[in-house]
Amino acid sequence: MDISIREHIINNFKGDDYESLKQAIDESVESQDEVTLPGLGVFLEIIWENADMELKNQLIEIIRKRVQDGMEESKEDAQS
Numbered sequence: 070m071d072i073s074i075r076e077h078i079i080n081n082f083k084g085d086d087y088e089s090l091k092q093a094i095d096e097s098v099e100s101q102d103e104v105t106l107p108g109l110g111v112f113l114e115i116i117w118e119n120a121d122m123e124l125k126n127q128l129i130e131i132i133r134k135r136v137q138d139g140m141e142e143s144k145e146d147a148q149s
Contacts, residue, residue, distance in 0.1 A: 078111045 072080075082090060094112065097105035117125065 074107050075111050075114075078108045 082093070085093070094109070097109055116128070120128070
């Protein structure tokens with residue numbers, strides 16, 4: 070059986086409730102473990118495919134600002 074990373078990640082979270090998904094995302098972001106990046110990428114893909122243009126623009130602006138400012142500065146700001 071040949072299953073893609075995308076399918077594997079989606080299957081791992083099928084049936085999970087809001088809190089489980091939120092916890093998985095929060096833990097992935099907080100850990101900064103690169104192993105979790107593919108899962109976060111799949112989640113972003115799902116968001117992107119289902120977002121309207123307004124949400125897409127908001128996401129692009131958030132990413133643009135964080136990349137421009139640097140990740141470390143934005144984390145310091147978020148913790149303040």
